[in-house]
Amino acid sequence: xxxxxxxxxxxxxxxxxxxxxxxxxxxxxxxxxxxxxxxxxxxxxxxxxxxxxxxxxxxxxxxxxxxxxxxxxxxxxxxxxxxxxxxxxxxxxxxxxxxxxxxxxxxxxxxxxxxxxxxxxxxxxxxxxxxxxxxxxxxxxxxxxxxxxxxxxxxxxxxxxxxxxxxxxxxxxxxxxxxxxxxxxxxxxxxxxxxxxxxxxxxxxxxxxxxxxxxxxxxxxxxxxxxxxxxxxxxxxxxxxxxxxxxxxxxxxxxxxxxxxxxxxxxxxxxxxxxxxxxxxxxxxxxxxxxxxxxxxxxxxxxxxxxxxxxxxxxxxxxxxxxxxxxxxxxxxxxxxxxxxxxxxxxxxxxxxxxxxxxxxxxxxxxxxxxxxxxxxxxxxxxxxxxxxxxxxxxxxxxxxxxxxxxxxxxxxxxxxxxxxxxxxxxxxxxxxxxxxxxxxxxxxxxxxxxxxxxxxxxxxxxxxxxxxxxxxxxxxxxxxxxxxxxxxxxxxxxxxxxxxxx
Amino acid sequence: xxxxxxxxxxxxxxxxxxxxxxxxxxxxxxxxxxxxxxxxxxxxxxxxxxxxxxxxxxxxxxxxxxxxxxxxxxxxxxxxxxxxxxxxxxxxxxxxxxxxxxxxxxxxxxxxxxxxxxxxxxxxxxxxxxxxxxxxxxxxxxxxxxxxxxxxxxxxxxxxxxxxxxxxxxxxxxxxxxxxxxxxxxxxxxxxxxxxxxxxxxxxxxxxxxxxxxxxxxxxxxxxxxxxxxxxxxxxxxxxxxxxxxxxxxxxxxxxxxxxxxxxxxxxxxxxxxxxxxxxxxxxxxxxxxxxxxxxxxxxxxxxxxxxxxxxx
Numbered sequence: 001x002x003x004x005x006x007x008x009x010x011x012x013x014x015x016x017x018x019x020x021x022x023x024x025x026x027x028x029x030x031x032x033x034x035x036x037x038x039x040x041x042x043x044x045x046x047x048x049x050x051x052x053x054x055x056x057x058x059x060x061x062x063x064x065x066x067x068x069x070x071x072x073x074x075x076x077x078x079x080x081x082x083x084x085x086x087x088x089x090x091x092x093x094x095x096x097x098x099x100x101x102x103x104x105x106x107x108x109x110x111x112x113x114x115x116x117x118x119x120x121x122x123x124x125x126x127x128x129x130x131x132x133x134x135x136x137x138x139x140x141x142x143x144x145x146x147x148x149x150x151x152x153x154x155x156x157x158x159x160x161x162x163x164x165x166x167x168x169x170x171x172x173x174x175x176x177x178x179x180x181x182x183x184x185x186x187x188x189x190x191x192x193x194x195x196x197x198x199x200x201x202x203x204x205x206x207x208x209x210x211x212x213x214x215x216x217x218x219x220x221x222x223x224x225x226x227x228x229x230x231x232x233x234x235x236x237x238x239x240x241x242x243x244x245x246x247x248x249x250x251x252x253x254x255x256x257x258x259x260x261x262x263x264x265x266x267x268x269x270x271x272x273x274x275x276x277x278x279x280x281x282x283x284x285x286x287x288x289x290x291x292x293x294x295x296x297x298x299x300x301x302x303x304x305x306x307x308x309x310x311x312x313x314x315x316x317x318x319x320x321x322x323x324x325x326x327x328x329x330x331x332x333x334x335x336x337x338x339x340x341x342x343x344x345x346x347x348x349x350x351x352x353x354x355x356x357x358x359x360x361x362x363x364x365x366x367x368x369x370x371x372x373x374x375x376x377x378x379x380x381x382x383x384x385x386x387x388x389x390x391x392x393x394x395x396x397x398x399x400x401x402x403x404x405x406x407x408x409x410x411x412x413x414x415x416x417x418x419x420x421x422x423x424x425x426x427x428x429x430x431x432x433x434x435x436x437x438x439x440x441x442x443x444x445x446x447x448x449x450x451x452x453x454x455x456x457x458x459x460x461x462x463x464x465x466x467x468x469x470x471x472x473x474x475x476x477x478x479x480x481x482x483x484x485x486x487x488x489x490x491x492x493x494x495x496x497x498x499x500x501x502x503x
Numbered sequence: 504x505x506x507x508x509x510x511x512x513x514x515x516x517x518x519x520x521x522x523x524x525x526x527x528x529x530x531x532x533x534x535x536x537x538x539x540x541x542x543x544x545x546x547x548x549x550x551x552x553x554x555x556x557x558x559x560x561x562x563x564x565x566x567x568x569x570x571x572x573x574x575x576x577x578x579x580x581x582x583x584x585x586x587x588x589x590x591x592x593x594x595x596x597x598x599x600x601x602x603x604x605x606x607x608x609x610x611x612x613x614x615x616x617x618x619x620x621x622x623x624x625x626x627x628x629x630x631x632x633x634x635x636x637x638x639x640x641x642x643x644x645x646x647x648x649x650x651x652x653x654x655x656x657x658x659x660x661x662x663x664x665x666x667x668x669x670x671x672x673x674x675x676x677x678x679x680x681x682x683x684x685x686x687x688x689x690x691x692x693x694x695x696x697x698x699x700x701x702x703x704x705x706x707x708x709x710x711x712x713x714x715x716x717x718x719x720x721x722x723x724x725x726x727x728x729x730x731x732x733x734x735x736x737x738x739x740x741x742x743x744x745x746x747x748x749x750x751x752x753x754x755x756x757x758x759x760x761x762x763x764x765x766x767x768x769x770x771x772x773x774x775x776x777x778x779x780x781x782x783x784x785x786x787x788x789x790x791x792x793x794x795x796x797x798x799x800x801x802x803x804x805x806x807x808x809x810x811x812x813x814x815x816x
Contacts, residue, residue, distance in 0.1 A: 044543035387535030
């Protein structure tokens with residue numbers, strides 16, 4: 001009896017601790033990581049971009065079909081020679097501190113991105129020579145040379161507008177109290193705990209903002225994130241594991257929203273910097289053999305429950321720039337063996353396989369290892385913590401490197417820096433004049449059909465030379481409670497809050 | 504007493520200096536380039552070069568150390584590479600959280616471990632003893648992350664009594680704060696209570712066989728008074744020291760538990776900082792942890808002397 005009373009008392013105590021119901025509507029979003037600095041010029045993480053979309057509007061945005069649509073801009077026009085971009089701005093827009101958004105403010109923001117010490121937007125806007133104020137609501141970006149991906153850059157952080165007054169006052173501390181022109185304004189941030197925003201009363205599109213507050217909470221463990229959603233501690237979580245999807249779908253109180261990512265997952269093969277000069281770096285046929293040994297659909301089925309999308313290019317098969325003339329090749333072990341024989345390599349071909357730590361990389365790497373073994377490759381998996389692996393890849397201390405890319409709206413953002421010779425992220429050290437020309441040409445042309453034709457040349461070259469084996473595209477999986485209405489997933493993975501309602 | 508204190512305080516200075524040099528040089532051995540990590544996906548060489556310059560990463564290590572230690576002596580621990588927050592502010596934000604969690608865990612550990620240890624010793628060889636030992640074995644061998652997730656499933660998802668994770672400051676809402684920390688504190692306290700139980704049991708067994716306890720019994724004192732007033736007091740002295748040291752360990756050792764329950768404490772701060780190669784934060788946190796640990800040790804020594812007059816020289 002005594003034991004029972006003790007249990008009852010403690011249960012009552014625990015119950016009394018439960019948090020009281022909230023008076024105003026608050027959308028609680030669970031993030032997979034703690035974002036970095038909330039300064040559009042200096043931010044550099046994917047998770048940070050999710051937070052930005054709640055409070056920092058951009059000149060342009062994308063829609064579900066990846067079309068570029070105006071946000072703080074009204075329209076844009078490119079000069080005939082491709083060296084000028086005139087942007088008309090939305091009138092009557094205010095920053096969170098009440099300052100007006102006009103041509104001067106837009107010019108200030110873009111110039112800050114271009115010149116602020118430590119700005120990561122500099123390379124994205126490198127084609128811009130200077131910015132002119134045409135009239136109070138029109139600016140002109142004067143370019144050094146034509147650069148067709150520019151408009152797409154302005155749909156991301158490079159297009160985010162900051163209050164000049166606040167930015168000048170705060171200097172490099174702007175990210176601690178950011179002031180933008182988005183639907184919500186910054187309230188407070190406790191590192192690794194929460195970032196709080198409240199509705200901005202003077203937002204230009206305020207009729208479509210229905211929730212009073214948004215709280216972002218970083219919860220690193222995917223199981224715990226899901227547990228919070230199920231227990232009602234959160235309303236929406238990002239990066240649900242593909243392997244948890246079944247459980248989420250079975251829960252009638254939860255809803256799933258998904259889209260295939262703009263990025264890709266693949267294996268970079270060291271061509272130009274391989275110190276050991278192994279067969280993989282010395283012969284394109286050996287690289288093709290490795291490619292032929294891999295069954296992409298099987299990886300997708302075995303590791304990701306069939307939720308991801310197998311691919312072989314830097315954009316996914318549903319993307320407007322995907323080259324349908326070059327579909328995913330099926331697995332062909334005999335052909336792979338024949339290729340190795342043709343080159344005169346005696347199996348097993350030993351490969352130093354650098355794999356970043358984490359279940360989503362290690363497991364597929366093991367599957368690839370056993371697939372490649374059947375064709376005569378001995379993939380020696382070397383699991384390495386991410387920062388260390390990146391440094392080794394830069395130095396060329398690897399032969400195959402499992403590395404993904406989160407993806408950008410324009411195909412240039414998925415290809416140029418990885419495939420252009422001497423580009424910063426060309427870890428393969430692939431050097432091909434034809435490919436370089438295609439990459440450069442694609443930047444000069446704005447007509448989508450012409451650009452696609454140029455990229456086709458590049459895709460063929462990449463398929464023959466194999467500096468990078470594109471494997472699959474992950475599914476962005478967002479889960480939310482049925483209390484949240486109106487949620488739509490965009491392919492960039494960001495959580496857009498306009499139009500959302502909480503029952 | 505004063506002599507002793509002065510001697511101990513004089514020892515702290517070189518110890519902390521040694522710790523500071525050690526932290527600084529050890530983390531230089533970490534592979535990976537902080538500027539590269541900081542750049543994230545935006546790995547433009549010009550920008551990375553600029554970061555190196557801005558944070559003096561391009562200067563020799565001793566020069567970097569000199570700049571850092573100069574700042575520390577003036578109370579400035581530098582700023583986080585990742586988010587520009589002053590390290591001092593980050594520490595001020597996290598220390599109370601970890602202290603609250605640590606203290607709650609210790610209280611839970613004492614509440615469970617000591618009574619269990621006493622009962623096990625007094626009823627040696629009985630079912631109580633075996634039960635307590637079984638409990639201790641379970642406490643020591645249950646992984647924190649497993650117990651944590653199980654508790655979340657039971658109390659948050661199934662019963663819906665407690666929030667699954669997160670933290671609310673005590674000053675903001677003490678009920679919500681306790682609700683958010685009671686599960687992680689139990690997970691941490693559970694493991695420590697097992698250790699405390701084992702130590703209490705053996706200390707009690709030793710004391711119960713000593714002469715003065717036999718004398719007390721011979722005087723005709725009740726068993727209750729013998730155990731609680733005479734035996735327990737003496738047996739507890741080493742246990743309290745052990746508890747103080749465990750509290751010190753909790754300051755930096757609650758990493759896994761903090762991660763599971765998303766408690767924004769010291770452990771999470773340092774782990775994230777190491778993975779992000781956020782040197783200034785790692786240095787600051789380790790230095791503060793070392794200082795607190797040394798201080799706790801000193802306090803324990805002083806308490807020992809106060810409690811035990813035989814040690815006053």
